Amino acid sequence: MYVSKNNIGYVLPSEAKLEKANSIVELMSRLFIPNRIRWNTTGTLALYSDAPLLANVYFMVRLDFEDEDLAIMAEKALVLWFASVWGILIGVNES
Numbered sequence: 367m368y369v370s371k372n373n374i375g376y377v378l379p380s381e382a383k384l385e386k387a388n389s390i391v392e393l394m395s396r397l398f399i400p401n402r403i404r405w406n407t408t409g410t411l412a413l414y415s416d417a418p419l420l421a422n423v424y425f426m427v428r429l430d431f432e433d434e435d436l437a438i439m440a441e442k443a444l445v446l447w448f449a450s451v452w453g454i455l456i457g458v459n460e461s
Contacts, residue, residue: 394418395426397441399448412448414441 398413401423413424420426429444431437 390420393426394420395428396438397427397429397444398424399427400424412445414445 396415396418398415398419398421400410403411427444429437429440431440
């Protein structure tokens with residue numbers, strides 16, 4: 367699943383909470399893995415967003431690459447791998 371920048375909303379914090387908000391912003395990620403996966407509710411195994419986001423029901427995964435373009439490509443490849451492996455497992459299970 368892909369999340370577009372056009373669907374993202376945000377609220378600016380007050381000055382008193384700005385320092386805490388900045389520490390939370392450092393946790394933002396573009397790659398998300400679900401907190402729990404169940405066989406009967408397997409809608410999504412991995413999410414990728416073109417803009418860094420925060421989530422509370424997904425693990426926010428960040429890859430440690432010095433080159434930003436390489437990190438983006440690796441994150442996209444990881445999402446594709448998760449999606450394809452999950453699809454193969456379901457196909458083998460049903461046959």
